[in-house]
Every structure is written in C-alpha cells, then in structure tokens.
Amino acid sequence: MKKNRLLIRAVILIVMISAISYTMYTHFSEDRGLVDAGDRAPDFILEDVNGEEIHLADYAGKGVYLTFWATYCTYCVDKMEYLKEHYEEYKAKDVEIIAVNVSESSIQVQRFLDRNQVPYPNPIDRGMVVGNAYGVTAIPHTLLIDEDGMVIERQIGGKTEAQVIEALESVVPEQ
Numbered sequence: 001m002k003k004n005r006l007l008i009r010a011v012i013l014i015v016m017i018s019a020i021s022y023t024m025y026t027h028f029s030e031d032r033g034l035v036d037a038g039d040r041a042p043d044f045i046l047e048d049v050n051g052e053e054i055h056l057a058d059y060a061g062k063g064v065y066l067t068f069w070a071t072y073c074t075y076c077v078d079k080m081e082y083l084k085e086h087y088e089e090y091k092a093k094d095v096e097i098i099a100v101n102v103s104e105s106s107i108q109v110q111r112f113l114d115r116n117q118v119p120y121p122n123p124i125d126r127g128m129v130v131g132n133a134y135g136v137t138a139i140p141h142t143l144l145i146d147e148d149g150m151v152i153e154r155q156i157g158g159k160t161e162a163q164v165i166e167a168l169e170s171v172v173p174e175q
Contacts, residue, residue, distance in 0.1 A: 034135030036154050041066070041145045044130045046100065046123030049110045054098060054123040056149075063095040063171025064145040068125070068136045070102050071112045075158030076140045080118060082164040087119050093172045094147070100125050102139060147173035 035042060041064070045055045056064070065083070069076035083097050090097070097120040101109050109124055125131050134143065142155040144167055152170060159167070 035133070035143065035151055036135075037151055039151050041143065041149050041151050042130075042133050044133070046125055046130060048121060048123045049106045049113070054121045056098070059096045059098075060149060061094070061147050061173065063093075063147055063168075063173050065090075065095060065097045065142065065168055065171060066100065066145055067098070067142040068100045068102055068131055068134075068139050070104055070139055071108050073139050077116075079140055079142075079159055079164060080116065082159075082161045083120065083168075084116070084118055085161075086165060086168060090168045090172070095168055095171050095173075096120070098123070100130060102131055102136070103128050142167065144171050146171060 041056065043056050045053050047053055056066075067076075067079065067083075069080060071077070080099060083099070087097060099118070099120060099122045101122055101124045103125055106124065109122060112118075113122055128136070131141075134141075138156055140156070140158065142159075143151050144153040144155070146152050153167070155167065
C-alpha cells in the first residue's frame with residue numbers, strides 16, 4: 001500500500017514538473033512570435049492617445065523605424081530623445097518613426113509625450129497584442145523595416161545616438 005502511494009506521488013510530481021517546464025519554455029522561448037531579419041513585418045492597427053489609428057500598411061514605400069518603449073525605461077527615453085532630434089531630417093528622406101508604447105495608461109503616455117514634445121506617432125499596444133506578435137520580450141525593442149515591408153534588422157536594448165542614426169540611415173528607401 002505504501003509503495004503504491006509513493007509511486008502515485010512520484011508520477012504526479014513528474015507530470016507537474018513536466019507541465020511547468022513546458023509552460024516556462026513556451027512562455028520564455030526566444031522563438032515565441034519572433035519576427036526577425038528577412039521576415040515580412042506583420043501588419044497592425046493601433047490607436048494613439050487621441051484615438052487616431054496608426055496602420056503599418058499606410059507606411060508602404062517608406063522605411064520604418066518601429067520601436068517598442070515605456071515611460072519607465074531609461075534607455076527608451078534616451079532613444080526617443082535621439083529620434084526626436086532627427087525626426088524631421090529622416091521624415092524628409094521617407095523614413096517614418098513609430099514608437100509603440102507597451103500597454104501603459106493613456107494619461108501616462110500623454111503626459112510623457114507632452115512633456116518631451118515627441119513629434120512622431122506613439123500608439124499604445126493594449127495587452128501587448130502587437131508586441132507578442134513581434135516577439136517583444138524586452139524593451140527597448142526595435143525593428144528596422146524597409147520600404148517593401150521586410151524586416152532588415154531587429155535590435156534589443158539601449159543605443160547611442162550614433163547607433164540610432166546608423167539604424168535610421170539603414171532604412172532610407174533607395175531612390
């Protein structure tokens with residue numbers, strides 16, 4: 001009788017450990033919805049704090065610097081400052097910047113945008129639907145998308161101003 005109980009407990013423990021391991025693997029796996037260089041950028045429609053829709057397909061024919069950010073992320077804030085400084089220059093070169101906020105409140109985002117006078121689109125990804133589709137697991141997370149909608153590079157983490165400019169240059173459409 002004791003042997004049977006011990007065996008049953010051991011089997012239950014093994015099943016539980018297997019289920020937890022599988023869940024951890026699928027949740028934290030680097031391949032989860034990962035969009036990488038050479039992939040077509042998944043289309044999305046998100047709203048900004050004013051209710052205006054930002055539709056990736058509207059930027060066809062332009063280079064897109066797509067970055068995921070949050071107000072509490074120091075590296076994100078630094079990068080947004082660099083992007084703000086070079087926004088007009090690259091907009092004239094047919095490069096669009098889209099900074100997708102990762103599910104913060106509209107009030108938080110609006111205050112940040114007003115305080116920092118951010119000129120480019122900043123939609124909010126409620127529930128991280130788009131972020132999950134793109135495989136965003138850490139911020140800042142940037143995808144460089146060419147004029148044909150293909151991802152040419154995926155970058156994670158903070159960048160210097162020179163690196164941000166280099167990334168913007170890499171998505172300038174060929175004339």
